[in-house]
Amino acid sequence: MTQIGLFIPCYVDQLYPRVGLATWRILRGLGLDVEYPKSQTCCGQPMANSGCGDAARPLAERFLDVFGKYKHVVTPSGSCASMVRNHYDQWLAGKPGFDHLKSNTFELCEYLVDIVGVTRADGDFPGRVGIHMSCHGLRELRMARSSERMDAPFDKVRGLLAQLRGIELVTLSRPDECCGFGGTFAVAEQAVSCMMGRDRIADHERAGAQVIAGFDMSCLMHLEGLIRREGKPLKVAHVAEMLEGARLS
Amino acid sequence: MTGHPERALPFVLDQPRAHWHDESLWFVRQKRDRQASALPEWEELRNAAHAIKSHTMSRLADYLALFESNAVANGIQVHWARDANEHNEIVYGILAERGVTRLVKSKSMLTEECHLNPYLEARGVEVTDTDLGERIVQLRKEPPSHIVLPAIHLKRQDIGALFHDQLGTEAGAADPAYLTEAARGHLRDKLLNAGAGLTGVNFAVAETGGVVVCTNEGNADMGASLPPIHIACMGLEKIVPRLADLAVFVRLLARSATGQPVTAYTSHFNGPRAGGEMHVVIVDNGRSKILAEETFRRSLNCIRCGACLNTCPVYRRSGGYSYGYTIPGPIGSVLAPHRDPAAHASLPFASSLCGSCSDVCPVKVDLHHQLLAFRERLVKEGKTSSAKSLAMSVMSTVFQRPWMYGAGGWLMRRVVPLMPRFVLYGPWNPWGLQRELPPMPSESFRDLLEKEETR
Ligand code: SF4
Numbered sequence: 001m002t003q004i005g006l007f008i009p010c011y012v013d014q015l016y017p018r019v020g021l022a023t024w025r026i027l028r029g030l031g032l033d034v035e036y037p038k039s040q041t042c043c044g045q046p047m048a049n050s051g052c053g054d055a056a057r058p059l060a061e062r063f064l065d066v067f068g069k070y071k072h073v074v075t076p077s078g079s080c081a082s083m084v085r086n087h088y089d090q091w092l093a094g095k096p097g098f099d100h101l102k103s104n105t106f107e108l109c110e111y112l113v114d115i116v117g118v119t120r121a122d123g124d125f126p127g128r129v130g131i132h133m134s135c136h137g138l139r140e141l142r143m144a145r146s147s148e149r150m151d152a153p154f155d156k157v158r159g160l161l162a163q164l165r166g167i168e169l170v171t172l173s174r175p176d177e178c179c180g181f182g183g184t185f186a187v188a189e190q191a192v193s194c195m196m197g198r199d200r201i202a203d204h205e206r207a208g209a210q211v212i213a214g215f216d217m218s219c220l221m222h223l224e225g226l227i228r229r230e231g232k233p234l235k236v237a238h239v240a241e242m243l244e245g246a247r248l249s
Numbered sequence: 250m251t252g253h254p255e256r257a258l259p260f261v262l263d264q265p266r267a268h269w270h271d272e273s274l275w276f277v278r279q280k281r282d283r284q285a286s287a288l289p290e291w292e293e294l295r296n297a298a299h300a301i302k303s304h305t306m307s308r309l310a311d312y313l314a315l316f317e318s319n320a321v322a323n324g325i326q327v328h329w330a331r332d333a334n335e336h337n338e339i340v341y342g343i344l345a346e347r348g349v350t351r352l353v354k355s356k357s358m359l360t361e362e363c364h365l366n367p368y369l370e371a372r373g374v375e376v377t378d379t380d381l382g383e384r385i386v387q388l389r390k391e392p393p394s395h396i397v398l399p400a401i402h403l404k405r406q407d408i409g410a411l412f413h414d415q416l417g418t419e420a421g422a423a424d425p426a427y428l429t430e431a432a433r434g435h436l437r438d439k440l441l442n443a444g445a446g447l448t449g450v451n452f453a454v455a456e457t458g459g460v461v462v463c464t465n466e467g468n469a470d471m472g473a474s475l476p477p478i479h480i481a482c483m484g485l486e487k488i489v490p491r492l493a494d495l496a497v498f499v500r501l502l503a504r505s506a507t508g509q510p511v512t513a514y515t516s517h518f519n520g521p522r523a524g525g526e527m528h529v530v531i532v533d534n535g536r537s538k539i540l541a542e543e544t545f546r547r548s549l550n551c552i553r554c555g556a557c558l559n560t561c562p563v564y565r566r567s568g569g570y571s572y573g574y575t576i577p578g579p580i581g582s583v584l585a586p587h588r589d590p591a592a593h594a595s596l597p598f599a600s601s602l603c604g605s606c607s608d609v610c611p612v613k614v615d616l617h618h619q620l621l622a623f624r625e626r627l628v629k630e631g632k633t634s635s636a637k638s639l640a641m642s643v644m645s646t647v648f649q650r651p652w653m654y655g656a657g658g659w660l661m662r663r664v665v666p667l668m669p670r671f672v673l674y675g676p677w678n679p680w681g682l683q684r685e686l687p688p689m690p691s692e693s694f695r696d697l698l699e700k701e702e703t704r
Contacts, residue, residue: 008694010648010654010658012694013658013693013694013695014658014661014662014690014693014694015687015689015690016687016690016694017690017692017693017694017696017697018690018697019694020694020697020698021694021697021698021701024698024701025701036695036698038651038695039651040651041647041648041649041651041654042644042648042654044645044648046641046644047641047644047645048621049602049621049624050624050628050637050638050641051597051598051621051623051624051625051626051627051628051629051633052625052628052637052638052641052642052645053625053628053629054642055638055641055642055644055645056645058645058649059645059648059649062648062649087621135601135602135603135604135605136602136604138604139603139604139605139607139608140604146604146605146608147282148282148560148605148608148609149292149608150285150286150288150289150291150292151292174275177562177605178562178601178603178605180562180601181601182600182601182602182603183601183602184598184637185598185600185601185602186680187679187680188254188598188679189253189254189257189563189598189599190254190679190680190682190683191254191257191258191261191262192254192257192261192563192566192567192599193601194682194683194684195261195264195267195566196562196563196566196601197684199271199566221687222684224685224687225680225684225685225686225687226683226684226685228684228685229683229684229685
């Protein structure tokens with residue numbers, strides 16, 4: 001059984017290929033047995049979040065066909081990982097292999113920390129960085145404790161990034177407010193969506209960030225779209241790109 | 250048809266005010282965080298509250314019957330209303346039979362839901378909301394814009410102008426203490442001359458047959474104690490089994506709602522005062538229908554603390570009125586489409602599904618999952634745009650065929666960079682109104698991977 005089936009979400013494949021490649025290199029660099037099944041496309045999240053379950057179901061079924069055979073499925077997207085883990089039940093419950101798929105699909109940082117057991121990231125990333133905690137990774141996968149909850153704090157993303165040499169992680173006034181992407185929400189509610197995005201960017205700016213780091217390119221695409229329209233000097237970066245050059249152990 | 254996006258737009262366009270609204274409510278959220286973090290057992294309390302409510306809902310009929318018999322034994326007259334109209338008839342009936350023409354009310358979202366005020370006013374009853382915020386919106390002939398902070402959308406200057414107009418305060422005066430004092434004098438007069446007082450109910454205790462009202466201004470207590478008749482109106486989900494259960498809810502309610510450790514007044518009404526009458530009106534108005542639905546049942550656990558509104562990044566930036574329903578915010582977006590799916594079809598979509606509401610909710614209503622579930626139902630029932638469903642099924646068709654997906658992606662990455670800006674960013678591209686599209690890379694990940702592997 002190949003250990004890892006690499007799941008590169010459709011929009012990352014088409015629009016952010018460098019993020020996919022960085023993920024591939026990180027996993028390979030750890031000496032892991034990774035495969036990228038070429039018949040994969042989309043997990044169905046855009047359809048499911050629009051309420052179009054009938055359009056999402058065949059994609060969920062396909063996903064199980066394509067990825068059911070791997071020990072683990074890893075993806076550089078909290079949102080897509082959550083789709084498989086938390087929202088496939090309605091279509092796939094009881095299907096052979098689904099329980100395994102559901103409990104073995106991981107977002108990249110989660111996988112590194114929880115499954116591979118990475119505790120050290122030896123690399124460089126000079127600059128002031130604000131972390132954007134995308135909501136689905138935060139509140140559905142629990143990659144960190146959300147600010148609403150009062151149990152013991154933890155943060156799997158910060159834990160990795162904080163170790164890079166030269167990085168200064170800035171403190172935001174609202175540590176995990178939504179950026180307003182939200183899939184079709186970004187279009188259907190564009191006025192509110194863009195105001196949310198601009199407010200997030202302003203928070204990062206006030207905190208002195210030069211780079212907004214995140215683990216979901218979809219949120220970063222929305223934020224970057226606003227940043228570029230306004231000609232701001234801020235950059236966005238996916239954690240995979242930031243960790244690509246580091247030695248993880 | 251206008252939905253949430255259209256109603257939100259003017260609110261967002263007034264950026265200074267939208268920012269002020271956002272900050273005001275975020276301030277309340279932060280107060281809530283400070284109070285909640287002071288209790289090491291906060292998450293356990295939420296679990297306990299969720300468990301108590303879920304248990305209660307699982308045998309609601311039994312607890313309602315127990316409440317009624319204990320309340321009756323306490324000398325309370327219990328009435329049952331199937332819907333808003335029956336509720337209004339019952340309240341009016343009580344007043345009319347006793348010749349009452351002046352009613353004072355304390356905060357009750359249920360009576361807003363039932364549109365009691367206009368019903369009574371049309372029948373010659375003068376109704377005065379005595380909660381300060383409620384009175385403000387009543388004088389402005391507006392509904393509340395928030396379930397706990399009804400006038401949160403107004404600045405003190407707005408209130409100063411309103412009071413100058415209606416209560417004769419000095420022109421230009423906007424000092425909160427001065428305005429509150431003026432309102433107090435005005436309301437005291439109304440309270441002293443009322444023939445009956447109506448209150449909402451935060452909790453109805455089955456084991457004791459009494460009701461509990463949590464407020465900050467003391468107006469509910471005056472309204473229930475000065476006039477000889479007290480009418481308490483409650484949705485049938487307000488029941489808790491035992492007095493001891495209140496220990497859990499009272500600790501959660503004020504902390505979640507306003508970031509106070511406890512409301513200034515937690516008043517227990519266990520029967521009529523000497524020589525007076527007490528009535529409790531128990532209202533269904535669609536609740537039993539929700540109770541019958543596995544997916545949505547948990548929304549009845551709501552204790553109307555308003556925390557999900559305060560934390561909601563959409564509510565804070567679009568205001569209460571953009572929801573077009575008595576209860577705005579995430580909980581309103583879950584409740585409204587039960588009442589009228591077509592009229593409120595945009596509400597479950599007025600959310601980025603960030604899940605902050607579900608994490609902040611003191612009784613753990615899974616709000617963002619309910620919003621998602623409602624989206625699917627609305628699509629199935631044909632209450633949403635058919636163009637969107639069509640687009641989604643086309644996308645699904647493409648994604649089911651890797652070659653089509655590959656070719657489509659290739660084409661997009663080639664064609665988009667060739668398009669002139671005025672075509673790409675025309676009015677048909679809502680993404681591009683305020684945002685750039687991502688730069689199109691010449692190669693996909695698959696292309697890069699092939700090169701990587703032959704390296
Ligand atoms: S759903 Fe939860 S957070 Fe929202 S008002 Fe009700 S109890 Fe409060």
